[in-house]
Amino acid sequence: MNNKQVSEKLREVAIAYEILGENRFRINAYNQAADSIENLSTDIQQIWQRGDLQKIPGVGGSLAQHLDELFTKGSVKHFEEFTNKMPAGMYDLLIIRTIGPKTAFKLSKLLNEKPYNQRASIYERLETALNNKVIQDLEGFGEKRQQDIYDALKKYKSGTRKKKRILLSDADVISQRLSVYLKKDKNIQKIDYLGSFRRRKETVGDIDVSVASKNPAQTINYFIQYPDVVDVVDQGEKGATILINDGVQIDLRVIDLSRYGSMLQYFTGSKYHNIRLREYALEKDLSLSEWGIKDKKTGKTKKFSSEKDFYTFIKLEWIPPEIREDQGEIEAAFDKKLPKLVTSSDIKGDLHIHSDYDYPSSHDRGASNLEELLKKASDRGYEYIGLSDHNPKLSGHTDKQIIAITKERKTYIEHLLYDNKLLQKYPRVKKVYIMYEVDIRTNGALALPEQALDYLDGIIISLHSNFVLPSQEMTQRIVKALSFPKVRIFGHPTGRLINEREQIAADWHQVFEMCKKNQIALEINSSPKRLDLPDMLVQEALKSGCFFTIDTDSHQVNQMDHMPYGVSVARRGWAQKSDILNTQPFERFDKWFMRGGD
Known part of the structure; x- marks a missing residue:
C-alpha cells in the first residue's frame, strides 16, 4: 500500500470511531496520522522497515502495531471490527457537499433497506428518497435539511463541485484577483488569508479569507456578488461560502477589528497546532477560541486585535504560520528557541x-x-x-x-x-x-x-x-x-x-x-x-x-x-x-x- 492508500484507510477508521462515539483524542490521533502519512516525503513502508513508525506525528505504539499488521498481513482485524459496522455506500456519500460522517451513516443505513433497489448506486437511491420526501422525516433532518442535500446532490451530478487541491501558485492568482475586488469595499478594514494557504502548503483546498469590517452585512453581500461566482453555497451573519468558475471554494469570515487577531490565529491552523495549543492553554486554566482567550476561573474572555498579542498573552513567542504543524513549534516558542526562518x-x-x-x-x-x-x-x-x-x-x-x-x-x-x-x-x-x-x-x-x-x-x-x-x-x-x-x-x-x-x-x-x-x-x-x-x-x-x-x-x-x-x-x-x-x-x-x- 502507498502513503495515500494508508492515509485513506486511517481516515475511514477515524470516521467509524466518530460515528460509534469513540474517544475524541483517538479520533484526532488517527486523523493526524492520516494527514502526516499522506504528506510524507518517504514511502511509509520504508519507515516501517526501519522501525520508525512512531516518529510519524499521530502514530503511537498502538497504531504502530496496527500498521505493522497491515503491512505484514494486508489487513487489520481491529480496523475491520469498526469499518465493518458501517453501512455499505456510507463512505461514498461523504463526497457530497453538506454530508458529514453522521449524516452519511443515517442516510446509508436508510438506503440499504428493502424498499430501495440495491442494484442502483447509492446516489441513485438517495435521489429516489429525496424525490419521495423521505429524508425530511428522519430524526434531526426536516424540510430544510432535505432541500440542502437535494441541492448538493444535484450540483454533484451536474459536475458543479469544488476542485480537489490546487497548486499554491494557482491559489495565489485567485487570491490576488479576489483581494483587488474586496479592497473596493470601503467597509473592510483588514484582509488576510487563512488555513493551508497562509501556511504556504504546496497545495490548497478551499481558500479561506478573513476580513475586519465596519458593516459585516454589507461586506458579505458585496462578497457574494463577486463576478467569478457560479454558486453561493452558504450565507450567514458571520460569513459566506462561494464556488467560483474554476471550481474553487472560497470561504469568507467576517469579524470586528477588536477580535481579529484571535480569529486569524484560530483559522490559520493547522488543526493539530491548535489542538496542542489548546492543551497548553488548559494547563493555565485558559480556553482558546476564535473569539479570544477565556479565563476559566473568572469566565471573562479577553479580545485580541493582534495575533502576536494573542500568543504573547499565553507566554509564547509569535509562531510563523509556515511551521504551525505541531512539530515542536509550541515548545520552542515557550523556550524562546524558535528558528529565525529564511526570507x-x-x-x-x-x-x-x-x-x-x-x-x-x-x-x-x-x-x-x-x-x-x-x-x-x-x-x-x-x-x-x-x-x-x-x-x-x-x-x-x-x-x-x-x-x-x-x-x-x-x-x-x-x-x-x-x-x-x-x-x-x-x-x-x-x-x-x-x-x-x-x-x-x-x-x-x-x-x-x-x-x-x-x-x-x-x-x-x-x-x-x-x-x-x-x-x-x-x-x-x-x-x-x-x-x-x-x-x-x-x-x-x-x-x-x-x-x-x-x-x-x-x-x-x-x-x-x-x-x-x-x-x-x-x-x-x-x-x-x-x-x-x-x-x-x-x-x-x-x-x-x-x-x-x-x-x-x-x-x-x-x-x-x-x-x-x-x-x-x-x-x-x-x-x-x-x-x-x-x-x-x-x-x-x-x-x-x-x-x-x-
Whole structure:
C-alpha cells in the first residue's frame, strides 16, 4: 500500500470511531496520522522497515502495531471490527457537499433497506428518497435539511463541485484577483488569508479569507456578488461560502477589528497546532477560541486585535504560520528557541536558470537571453546566477562532439559577458557561473563526458527518467552520481510533479549522508509544480547536517520571480538563512562553489 492508500484507510477508521462515539483524542490521533502519512516525503513502508513508525506525528505504539499488521498481513482485524459496522455506500456519500460522517451513516443505513433497489448506486437511491420526501422525516433532518442535500446532490451530478487541491501558485492568482475586488469595499478594514494557504502548503483546498469590517452585512453581500461566482453555497451573519468558475471554494469570515487577531490565529491552523495549543492553554486554566482567550476561573474572555498579542498573552513567542504543524513549534516558542526562518530578501543568487542558447539540448531550452536574465537578476538584487542549461543530448553525438559543444557554449557566454560587457552593464551581478543541469542515467553515470567538465564551473545533477526503480537501486543510482567531479547541487531530488507524478523511492538518509560528505547542496526547487525537496525532507536533511540552495529552475525570465515559493518550502522545513548557501554574499559563496580538489 502507498502513503495515500494508508492515509485513506486511517481516515475511514477515524470516521467509524466518530460515528460509534469513540474517544475524541483517538479520533484526532488517527486523523493526524492520516494527514502526516499522506504528506510524507518517504514511502511509509520504508519507515516501517526501519522501525520508525512512531516518529510519524499521530502514530503511537498502538497504531504502530496496527500498521505493522497491515503491512505484514494486508489487513487489520481491529480496523475491520469498526469499518465493518458501517453501512455499505456510507463512505461514498461523504463526497457530497453538506454530508458529514453522521449524516452519511443515517442516510446509508436508510438506503440499504428493502424498499430501495440495491442494484442502483447509492446516489441513485438517495435521489429516489429525496424525490419521495423521505429524508425530511428522519430524526434531526426536516424540510430544510432535505432541500440542502437535494441541492448538493444535484450540483454533484451536474459536475458543479469544488476542485480537489490546487497548486499554491494557482491559489495565489485567485487570491490576488479576489483581494483587488474586496479592497473596493470601503467597509473592510483588514484582509488576510487563512488555513493551508497562509501556511504556504504546496497545495490548497478551499481558500479561506478573513476580513475586519465596519458593516459585516454589507461586506458579505458585496462578497457574494463577486463576478467569478457560479454558486453561493452558504450565507450567514458571520460569513459566506462561494464556488467560483474554476471550481474553487472560497470561504469568507467576517469579524470586528477588536477580535481579529484571535480569529486569524484560530483559522490559520493547522488543526493539530491548535489542538496542542489548546492543551497548553488548559494547563493555565485558559480556553482558546476564535473569539479570544477565556479565563476559566473568572469566565471573562479577553479580545485580541493582534495575533502576536494573542500568543504573547499565553507566554509564547509569535509562531510563523509556515511551521504551525505541531512539530515542536509550541515548545520552542515557550523556550524562546524558535528558528529565525529564511526570507526571500535573504536570497543573493539563483543557480538553476535555463537560457535560450541554441544548441542540441537533451530537454527543453529556455526562452530568454542572457541579458534578460542578467537584468532580472539585477532587479532582484542578486550578486550571482548560474546558467544551467540541460546537457547536450547523447543520441546522435559522439563524446568529442559534446565536448566541442560545451567548449563553444563557454566561449559564447564569456564573449557576451566580457567582450560585450554585459557584466559591466549590470554591475550588481558579480558573476555568472557557467553550468549544466546533467541527467543522472539509470546506472548512476552522468549524461556528459568527463572532459566536458573542463568547460564548466560546476553542475547540477537531476533525475529526468526512470522514476520507478526499487528504492535500493534508486539509492545506488543517486549515490554514484553524487561522487562525480564538479557536482555542486542535487536538483529537484525527489523528481515529483505535484498532482501529476509521485516522488521516487530512495533511502534518503544515505543520500543525505553522501551530500554532506561531498559538500553537495540539496536543491529546494521553486517551480510551483515541483517544490522539491519537500518540506518534510528538508527537516530530515537539516538533521543530517546538509545545506541547500533555493533555485527557480527558470525556463523563462519571469519564472525567476518564483523564488518565494522555494523560500516557503524552506521555511516550512524550519530552514534558517545559515542553512541556505545562496543567501551568502558572493565572496563566501564563490569560495564554496569554486573550491578545488574535484
